[in-house]
Every structure is written in C-alpha cells, then in structure tokens.
Amino acid sequence: MLRRGFLAGAVGVGAGVALTACTSNTPAGNNAAPAPGAAAPAGNNAAPGRPVTIGFSAPAADHGWIAAIAKNAQAQAGQYPDVTYQPVNPTNDITQQIAAVETLINKKVDALVILPNDGSQLTSLGRRAMQAGIPVVNLDRIFDTPLAYRCWIGGDNYGMGVSAGNYIANRLRERNVAQPVIGEIAGIDNLPLTQQRSQGFKDALASFGFSVGPRQAADFTAQGGQRVAANLLQAAPRLDALWNHDDDQGIGVLAAIQQAGRSEFFMVGGAGSSNAMQAIQADNTVLKATVTYSPTMASSAISLARLVAQRRGLGDLVEHEVPASITLASATVTKDNVGEYLPLGFES
Structure with a gap:
C-alpha cells in the first residue's frame, strides 16, 4: 500500500506544523508586501533543490505499523527527483542497525532518517553522524540528547x-x-x-x-x-x-x-x-x-530530511530553518470522518 503524496496527506493526521508549511499559501500573482514584522513565504518546498542522498534505517517489519513506516518513507522519497534514497536492511538487532547506519555515515550521505530500535542505545550513533556533518532526523523513538539529531518528529x-x-x-x-x-x-x-x-x-x-x-x-x-x-x-x-x-x-x-x-x-x-x-x-x-498514531510520520521525516540537507526551511514559516521538534497530533477517527483518514491507514 504505497502512500503517494503524503506531504499533503499527513496534514490530516496532525503534522500540520511541519507539512502545511511545505508549500506557500500565497496565491499566484499576489505581490503584496508582508506586514511589518513578518516575512514573505519562502516559496514552494516541493520545487526541486540541489540533489541530496538520504539514508534510512528502521526496525524489521514484524508489525503492521512498522511495515507502513518503511513503505511510506520509500514512497515519499520517490516523489522528489532531487532525492537519492538509500535504505539499509531493516533489523531488530541493535548491533546490526548500528553497523548498517555506520555504512551510511561512511558513504557521507547528505542526511539520515533513523527510527532506532532503542533510542538510548543508538544515541551515540546519532551523535557520531551529527559530528560528521550529517544531519539526523530522529523518527519517533527519541535519542537521549538533542545533540544526536537535527530534528525529531514523532507521535504523541x-x-x-x-x-x-x-x-x-x-x-x-x-x-x-x-x-x-x-x-x-x-x-x-x-x-x-x-x-x-x-x-x-x-x-x-x-x-x-x-x-x-x-x-x-x-x-x-x-x-x-x-x-x-x-x-x-x-x-x-x-x-x-x-x-x-x-x-x-x-x-x-x-x-x-x-x-x-x-x-x-x-x-x-x-x-x-x-x-x-x-x-x-x-x-x-x-x-x-x-x-x-500515524506511520505517515515517516513520509514527513523524509520531507524534512530533504529540506534540512538542502538548507531550506518550511515555506509558510518565517524562520529560515526546519524546527528542531515536531509532535504529531492524535486525531479521533469515527464513522463521521473515517472517509478522510482511511487512505492513510496501514494494514495490520
């Protein structure tokens, strides 16, 4: 179940702060100057930027939610002609995950997206990547220190x-x-x-x-x-x-x-x-x-890693940088709104 276009889709699941901002809301032809103390929107984040390579690591897909994480990340990377996607083999063995990510660090990828098997045990790995000049997007299971990641995105x-x-x-x-x-x-x-x-x-x-x-x-x-x-x-x-x-x-x-x-x-x-x-x-x-608690967060993580690697911010935010932390909201899905959320569901 490939999830194409989740840059927009994940907004409905609560990633609004991250993803609504990925495209400018300024209508075409609107040249009005920004209000005092405000900045003009930074533009369309979907527009091609410099080519970047994004490495990705996550646990093995022994659970429907984890399986969707990997599928969403790959599908989102495929939306961008300026992204080369380099996933490593998923594993539930922490030692193997460390070794796999080390290969990506040695290849000098432009950014890393890591959903660690255990955030504490992989914190030193995140720090090593950051010290090597490779920004890390820490997905969901958080590292022990912000020194190990450039941006964290996860559920609430x-x-x-x-x-x-x-x-x-x-x-x-x-x-x-x-x-x-x-x-x-x-x-x-x-x-x-x-x-x-x-x-x-x-x-x-x-x-x-x-x-x-x-x-x-x-x-x-x-x-x-x-x-x-x-x-x-x-x-x-x-x-x-x-x-x-x-x-x-x-x-x-x-x-x-x-x-x-x-x-x-x-x-x-x-x-x-x-x-x-x-x-x-x-x-x-x-x-x-x-x-x-949507696995569309993996789609968002790829989008954020791309922007960080390209040194771009979120289009509708005044700041020039991607935020350091993004927590997705937990929506309540009922019979009244299930049609809106069903396309974002994962297979158990």
Missing part, C-alpha cells in the same frame, strides 16, 4: 490517551451513564510509550470525574490481544467502554469480544489501521473509533 503517546479518554467520556455523558466501568487493554507495560498512553487516558477520564476500571497489558500482537481481552472480559461481567492501545493487537481483542458474545459496551482503538477504520465505517462491531 500521551495525546493518544487523552483523545481516547475524551471520546469515551463524552459519549458516556451523552448517554447519561453514571459511574461507568471503563476498561483498558494496554501495550507492553514497561515501555515508556505505554505508560504515557495510559497516563493520558487516566488524566482525561479524571477531568470528567471518571476513572479507569479493569486494566490489563498485552504485547502489541493479535495473539496477545486476544488472550488478554478474553481474561479481562471474564473478570469484568460489565463494561461500558474499552480502550485498546493498538489496532494490530485489536484484531485479537475484537476476536475475543465476538467469541465472548459481548456487545453491551463500545470500544476505541489506537494507531489508525485500515482494518480498524473499515470496521468503524461498517459499524457492525463494538469498535466505534480509533485514535491515530
């Missing part, structure tokens, strides 16, 4: 939890549900991203006077989701709502719900897979919404 894990909590709480209020039982199926509990998602969910519910009820952690796989959901459903004879952190593991969660014959509650997913969005569109399961 805390914001995912907030979006899920707000949707659930508002829907329960509309139904006048008092003292609701709200379940949560998390990802891997010892990961900071899972902890951030859960904290955002808890905080959002608390702002409505609600709290998280039965909660169990899975492992971001369909098999783990099915096993954990079956256990949670057995322990909770009543549920009003359920948030599942990840749409890949949500395949198993939905299977467990159907096997248990439960339909008294509604569910919210996480990440924004096309499978989940198709179920939301069909409206024939308990899944009524998902909150995005």
Whole structure:
C-alpha cells in the first residue's frame, strides 16, 4: 500500500506544523508586501533543490505499523527527483542497525532518517553522524540528547490517551451513564510509550470525574490481544467502554469480544489501521473509533530530511530553518470522518 503524496496527506493526521508549511499559501500573482514584522513565504518546498542522498534505517517489519513506516518513507522519497534514497536492511538487532547506519555515515550521505530500535542505545550513533556533518532526523523513538539529531518528529503517546479518554467520556455523558466501568487493554507495560498512553487516558477520564476500571497489558500482537481481552472480559461481567492501545493487537481483542458474545459496551482503538477504520465505517462491531498514531510520520521525516540537507526551511514559516521538534497530533477517527483518514491507514 504505497502512500503517494503524503506531504499533503499527513496534514490530516496532525503534522500540520511541519507539512502545511511545505508549500506557500500565497496565491499566484499576489505581490503584496508582508506586514511589518513578518516575512514573505519562502516559496514552494516541493520545487526541486540541489540533489541530496538520504539514508534510512528502521526496525524489521514484524508489525503492521512498522511495515507502513518503511513503505511510506520509500514512497515519499520517490516523489522528489532531487532525492537519492538509500535504505539499509531493516533489523531488530541493535548491533546490526548500528553497523548498517555506520555504512551510511561512511558513504557521507547528505542526511539520515533513523527510527532506532532503542533510542538510548543508538544515541551515540546519532551523535557520531551529527559530528560528521550529517544531519539526523530522529523518527519517533527519541535519542537521549538533542545533540544526536537535527530534528525529531514523532507521535504523541500521551495525546493518544487523552483523545481516547475524551471520546469515551463524552459519549458516556451523552448517554447519561453514571459511574461507568471503563476498561483498558494496554501495550507492553514497561515501555515508556505505554505508560504515557495510559497516563493520558487516566488524566482525561479524571477531568470528567471518571476513572479507569479493569486494566490489563498485552504485547502489541493479535495473539496477545486476544488472550488478554478474553481474561479481562471474564473478570469484568460489565463494561461500558474499552480502550485498546493498538489496532494490530485489536484484531485479537475484537476476536475475543465476538467469541465472548459481548456487545453491551463500545470500544476505541489506537494507531489508525485500515482494518480498524473499515470496521468503524461498517459499524457492525463494538469498535466505534480509533485514535491515530500515524506511520505517515515517516513520509514527513523524509520531507524534512530533504529540506534540512538542502538548507531550506518550511515555506509558510518565517524562520529560515526546519524546527528542531515536531509532535504529531492524535486525531479521533469515527464513522463521521473515517472517509478522510482511511487512505492513510496501514494494514495490520
């Protein structure tokens, strides 16, 4: 599922600060001078610049979201005639990832986009590239220090939890549900991203006077989701709502719900897979919404690496440089707006 033209498409998933700015909004023929204290837009970032080579490294595609990361990066690089794209073999072995990126550093590529298996363990590699004069766009899993990257772009894990909590709480209020039982199926509990998602969910519910009820952690796989959901459903004879952190593991969660014959509650997913969005569109399961953590961020990372390597900024921003940090917003996808987001979904 190649994602062409995500320079514009990713804006709908929350990369507005980065990508809306990639093209000027000045109408053709508009020669009006900028207001005092403002600067004229920098122009069309899609226009060809000097040729650059962008290296890319990410983990192996053992998960639908990761698979989409690699596809999106390659598709976006293909949009630019001035970009030579040099990916290295994806791997879940940190030592192998370090060795592969070192080859790109030795080739003196113009920029690197790195989604590290582990941000902490690859921080020294990012610093080495930066010290060699190769700007690094750090994708999602962040390095330990800004000295290891020129720009970071990634999703908002805390914001995912907030979006899920707000949707659930508002829907329960509309139904006048008092003292609701709200379940949560998390990802891997010892990961900071899972902890951030859960904290955002808890905080959002608390702002409505609600709290998280039965909660169990899975492992971001369909098999783990099915096993954990079956256990949670057995322990909770009543549920009003359920948030599942990840749409890949949500395949198993939905299977467990159907096997248990439960339909008294509604569910919210996480990440924004096309499978989940198709179920939301069909409206024939308990899944009524998902909150995005879109792999289109890889498309954006390639676009940003190109601009940094060409020493260009974002067209609609006054500053001459690409920002140092860009956090994507987590959109809430429901039956009302699923048509807008479905083309950006990834296959679980």
